[in-house]
Amino acid sequence: MSDQAHHLGQVTFLGTATSQGVPVIACDCPVCLSADPRDKRLRSSILFESPSTNFVIDTGPDFRQQMLDNQVKEIHAVVLTHEHQDHVAGLDDVRPFNFRYNRDMPVYGEQRVLEDMKQRFSYIFKPHPYPGLPKIDLREINENDIFKINDIKIQPVRIIHGRLPILGFRIGDFTYLTDLYEIEEKEKEKVKGSKILVVSALHHKKHYSHLTLQEALEFIEEMQPEKAYLTHLSHFMGLHEEVEKSLPAHVRIAYDGLKIFI
Template identity: 50%
Template sequence: MMSQRMQITFLGTGTSQGIPILGSKHPVCLSDNQKDKRLRVSVLVQWEGQNYVIDCGPDFRQQLLKNPIDRLDGILFTHEHSDHTAGIDDIRPFFFRQGDIDIYAHERVITALRRRFDYIFADEDRYPGAPAVSVHPIDKDSSFILNGAKVVPVEVLHNRLPVLGFRIKDFVYLTDAKKVEPEEMIKLKGCKVLVVNALRLEPHHSHFSLDEAVAFAKEVGAERTYFTHISHHLGFHDQVQATLPENVFLAYDNLKITL
């Protein structure tokens, strides 16, 4: 995609178990609507011919088979939870073609990844088939440049765990948020597209409920808002969408939007 436009592909929009949940007889898990089938949460962001992914969970390979790219220019990690990181081994085909893959994450997240995927981060005695990464530590106080675009990390609280979201140009991606401090809200001012989590109807200790997400979207005031990190308890996609305010949408797997 060789243009100034940015394309966002929702690789997955589900919560940690995905939808359908294994063995569940919940009506949403039994739905025939493809928009009710959600892989673990991740997005592909493309501009100026480069491809970046925010998070790579356990469905990463499956997601990129549906949305193929021939090059991966970097992964931005929000936090260390398994549904956001467990697919990192699937960078191997890109590593074999390109060499070390750039990853951007908080030092705490890098430490967790080193512990869980030590073979990827090994400096010596590397297993011949293992991928490798080039590590770029980031935090909420330091913006950085990717492919000519300024990236501003935005800290949200997932219960007590700090999680990084990202503003890239006029696109903001936040996930696993329950609270956003006023100094971080300032970073969202004037964004055109906001993506934020909306887990379910009932309140939750570490995620926005639907009502909380709607209120947050109103406060931010983006031109368009998309909800992600959705559980089966939110309800059927089409029924929930019919209740949302104008310019607020439920995202769904493989949805593509442009800025």
């Protein structure tokens, strides 16, 4: 990180797929059979790293593999966008960090999301947990208040995912909005001015809870970031290489392992 002095930190795309991942089990489509490593997508998540602070946004079913693939030695917190399985299923695998550093893992989320974690992972939150369970420190956040992980300030952004209100996050000039379907004008104000914008784009056909490629491009056009990345792709989107050719130069498709300075 030679020019890290000019940056808040580095973001790694740990996963860039929608809920089933790419390839999809038992699928023989050209995308699922592609030899291009960029067409191999784990479930969506990012890692933020700075000299002081590491955290992930979401711990999906591939969290363990993502930590191993990227040789992540430490995370200080988990931030959750929403409670869907493809964003939280790997939470149990924070255990090695509990054991290694002998501390509970702070997990930031909205009240509804934290309540869901208590149900979904009820064994973790029983009064007398058996040894070896994850140690989770639930910390409530809301759409209005900036919160901090160590020295890193994070602004939640309210977005709508089908009918579910969920959170995106702005960190400095970087904004990460996954599982986006709608966003109110006042929340757009939080996004405007972002130099780098990450937006989910599912595929080409209209969907009830995700933006299509065309809708994501229109939203990017409205927000005017210097650079935008698409994430949370379905295999129906098409081959990375071919779809990217159709995009404006400042819009790229994220792929697993991609690192950017923010």
